[in-house]
Amino acid sequence: MKLHILGCYSATPRALTNPTSQVLEIRNHLFLIDCGEGTQVQLRKNKIKFSRIEHIFISHLHGDHFFGLPGLISTFKLLGREKDLHIYGPEGIQQAITLLLKLGNSWTNYKLVFHELTSKKSEIIFENTKLRVKTIPLDHRIYTNGFLFSELPGERKLNVLATAKYKIDKAYYQSIKQGKDIKMDDGSVMANSELSLDPPKTKQYAYCSDTAFNMELAPLLKGVDLLYHEATFLETEVHLAKKTKHSTARQAATVAKEAKVNRLILGHFSTRYKSIVPFREEAIEVFKNVELADDGKSFEI
Amino acid sequence: MKLHILGCYSATPRALTNPTSQVLEIRNHLFLIDCGEGTQVQLRKNKIKFSRIEHIFISHLHGDHFFGLPGLISTFKLLGREKDLHIYGPEGIQQAITLLLKLGNSWTNYKLVFHELTSKKSEIIFENTKLRVKTIPLDHRIYTNGFLFSELPGERKLNVLATAKYKIDKAYYQSIKQGKDIKMDDGSVMANSELSLDPPKTKQYAYCSDTAFNMELAPLLKGVDLLYHEATFLETEVHLAKKTKHSTARQAATVAKEAKVNRLILGHFSTRYKSIVPFREEAIEVFKNVELADDGKSFEI
Numbered sequence: 001m002k003l004h005i006l007g008c009y010s011a012t013p014r015a016l017t018n019p020t021s022q023v024l025e026i027r028n029h030l031f032l033i034d035c036g037e038g039t040q041v042q043l044r045k046n047k048i049k050f051s052r053i054e055h056i057f058i059s060h061l062h063g064d065h066f067f068g069l070p071g072l073i074s075t076f077k078l079l080g081r082e083k084d085l086h087i088y089g090p091e092g093i094q095q096a097i098t099l100l101l102k103l104g105n106s107w108t109n110y111k112l113v114f115h116e117l118t119s120k121k122s123e124i125i126f127e128n129t130k131l132r133v134k135t136i137p138l139d140h141r142i143y144t145n146g147f148l149f150s151e152l153p154g155e156r157k158l159n160v161l162a163t164a165k166y167k168i169d170k171a172y173y174q175s176i177k178q179g180k181d182i183k184m185d186d187g188s189v190m191a192n193s194e195l196s197l198d199p200p201k202t203k204q205y206a207y208c209s210d211t212a213f214n215m216e217l218a219p220l221l222k223g224v225d226l227l228y229h230e231a232t233f234l235e236t237e238v239h240l241a242k243k244t245k246h247s248t249a250r251q252a253a254t255v256a257k258e259a260k261v262n263r264l265i266l267g268h269f270s271t272r273y274k275s276i277v278p279f280r281e282e283a284i285e286v287f288k289n290v291e292l293a294d295d296g297k298s299f300e301i
Numbered sequence: 302m303k304l305h306i307l308g309c310y311s312a313t314p315r316a317l318t319n320p321t322s323q324v325l326e327i328r329n330h331l332f333l334i335d336c337g338e339g340t341q342v343q344l345r346k347n348k349i350k351f352s353r354i355e356h357i358f359i360s361h362l363h364g365d366h367f368f369g370l371p372g373l374i375s376t377f378k379l380l381g382r383e384k385d386l387h388i389y390g391p392e393g394i395q396q397a398i399t400l401l402l403k404l405g406n407s408w409t410n411y412k413l414v415f416h417e418l419t420s421k422k423s424e425i426i427f428e429n430t431k432l433r434v435k436t437i438p439l440d441h442r443i444y445t446n447g448f449l450f451s452e453l454p455g456e457r458k459l460n461v462l463a464t465a466k467y468k469i470d471k472a473y474y475q476s477i478k479q480g481k482d483i484k485m486d487d488g489s490v491m492a493n494s495e496l497s498l499d500p501p502k503t504k505q506y507a508y509c510s511d512t513a514f515n516m517e518l519a520p521l522l523k524g525v526d527l528l529y530h531e532a533t534f535l536e537t538e539v540h541l542a543k544k545t546k547h548s549t550a551r552q553a554a555t556v557a558k559e560a561k562v563n564r565l566i567l568g569h570f571s572t573r574y575k576s577i578v579p580f581r582e583e584a585i586e587v588f589k590n591v592e593l594a595d596d597g598k599s600f601e602i
Contacts, residue, residue: 013339037338037341037369044315045316062407063375063407074368093404096401104362104363104367
C-alpha cells in the first residue's frame with residue numbers, strides 16, 4: 001500500500017501549495033481521494049497514470065476538496081477513456097457534475113457511475129475479494145465522510161516444505177490455501193496448519209479530512225496502520241478550529257493515541273502558517289509516531 | 302491598455318501550460334476574461350490584485366474557459382471581499398455557480414451580479430463614461446461570445462498655451478474640455494479648436510476564442526488595435542479545426558487581414574504541438590503584425 005499526497009493545504013490553491021487530493025495504491029487499484037482545483041496537474045507532476053483511476057472518493061462538497069473534479073472528468077474524456085468511472089460522494093455531486101457537463105454539451109464517452117452518500121453511520125461503499133472501503137462519518141460544517149480502506153485477508157500460503165515432505169498431491173493445493181484440512185491416503189487427517197502459513201498481514205489506511213475534534217472517531221480508527229487526520233490549526237488557534245469545525249495538531253494526535261493507530265500523518269494545514277514544522281512538534285507531545293504530509297510526498301504503508 | 306495572458310492553451314491544464322484566461326487593464330479597470338482551471342494561481346503568479354477585479358467575462362461554458370471560476374469566487378470570499386462581482390456569460394452560468402455554492406453551503410458575503418447572455422447579435426454589455434464592452438458572436442460548438450473592449454473618447458485637452466495667451470478665466474475650462482466655443486469679454490467668439498487639443502486616441506481590444514473560421518467577424522473587428530484570435534491548429538490539421546469548430550493560424554490571420562486590425566495575437570494552441578513557433582510562421586504569410594501569446598506574457602496596447 002502506498003499513499004501519494006497531491007495536495008494537503010486547506011482553502012485556496014497557491015503557487016506552491018495545493019488543496020486536498022491524494023492517491024492510494026492498494027491491491028493494484030489507484031483510488032483518488034478528494035479532488036481540489038489543480039488535482040489533474042498534480043497527477044501529471046506525480047506521474048500517476050490517469051487511466052488507472054477507476055474510483056474517486058469525495059469527502060465533502062467544499063471547493064478545496066471538489067472543484068478539480070469537473071476538469072478531471074473532462075480530461076478523462078479528452079484522453080479517450082472508455083472504462084467506467086465510479087464516483088463516491090455526498091448527495092448532490094451527481095447533479096453538480098451533470099449540470100456542468102450539460103452546460104458545456106460535453107457528455108463523457110465513458111460511463112460515470114455515481115454512488116451518492118447520505119448515511120450518518122459508517123457503511124461499506126466498496127468491496128471486492130481483496131479490499132473494502134467504509135465511510136467514516138465526520139463532524140464538519142457540511143455533510144462529510146472520511147474513508148477507511150482495509151485490505152481483506154487473502155488465501156493462506158502453501159507451506160511448500162511441508163507439502164513436499166508429506167507428498168501432498170497438487171489437487172489438494174487449492175483446498176489447503178482455503179484453510180481446509182486434508183484427508184491422507186492412510187485415512188488420517190492432516191491439520192491445515194501443518195500444510196499452510198498465515199496469509200500476509202492485512203493493512204488499513206484511514207483518511208479523516210475535514211473534521212472537528214471528535215473522540216468518537218477512535219473506535220472506527222482502532223489500530224489502523226496509517227491515519228491521515230486533518231490539522232488545519234495549531235493550539236494557538238484552537239478557537240478558530242472550534243468555530244470552523246476543524247482540528248488542531250494536538251487534537252489529531254489525541255484521536256490517534258486513543259485509537260492506538262500505528263502512524264499518524266497530519267495535513268490540511270492552513271496557509272496562514274509560514275512553516276508546518278510546529279504541527280509535528282505540537283502533535284508529538286501527545287503521540288510519538290507522527291509525520292507531516294506535503295504536496296508530492298509519498299508514504300509506504 | 303495592457304493585456305496579461307494567464308493561460309493560452311486549449312483543453313487540459315498541464316504543469317507548464319494553462320487553459321484560457323487573461324486580464325485586460327483598461328482605464329483603471331482589471332477585466333478578467335475567461336477563467337480556466339488554475340486561473341487563481343496564475344493571478345497570484347502574475348501578481349494581479351484580486352480585489353481590483355470587479356468584472357469577469359466568460360466566453361462559453363467549456364471547462365477550459367470556465368472551471369476556474371467557482372474556486373475564484375470562493376477565494377474572493379476567503380479574502381474578505383465586500384465589493385460586488387459582476388459576471389458576464391452564457392445563460393446557465395448563474396445556475397451552475399449557485400448550485401456549487403449551495404452544495405458547499407458557501408454563500409459569498411459579497412454580492413454576485415450575473416449578466417446572462419443569450420443574444421446571437423453583438424450587443425453592449427458594459428458601458429460607462431470611459432469605455433464600452435460589446436459581445437462578438439462566435440461560431441463554436443456551444444453558444445460562445447468574444448468581447449470587444451473600446452475606450453470612449455475622453456474630454457478634449459486644455460491648450461494651456463492658448464488659454465494663457467488669451468487670458469481665459471478658469472471658470473471656462475470645463476466648457477472648453479467639453480468642446481464648447483467661448484464667448485470673450487469683447488463679445489467675439491473663440492472657437493474651441495483654438496483653445497483645446499484632441500483627446501488621446503482611443504484604443505480597442507478584441508478577444509475571439511473559441512471560434513470556427515468566420516469572415517463575418519471582420520466588420521465587427523474593423524481596425525482594432527489588438528486582436529486576440531484563437532489558433533488551435535495549424536493548416537495541417539485544418540480538418541480537425543473544421544470538425545471541432547476551431548481555427549488555424551492561417552485562418553486567424555485571414556480574418557485579421559480582412560478586418561485591417563493593427564496587431565494580431567494568436568492563442569488557444571492545442572497541446573499536441575511541441576512548439577508554437579510554426580503558428581507565427583504560418584500566420585505571417587497572410588498578415589504581417591502577428592505575435593504569439595504565452596502564459597505569463599504581457600502586451601502593451
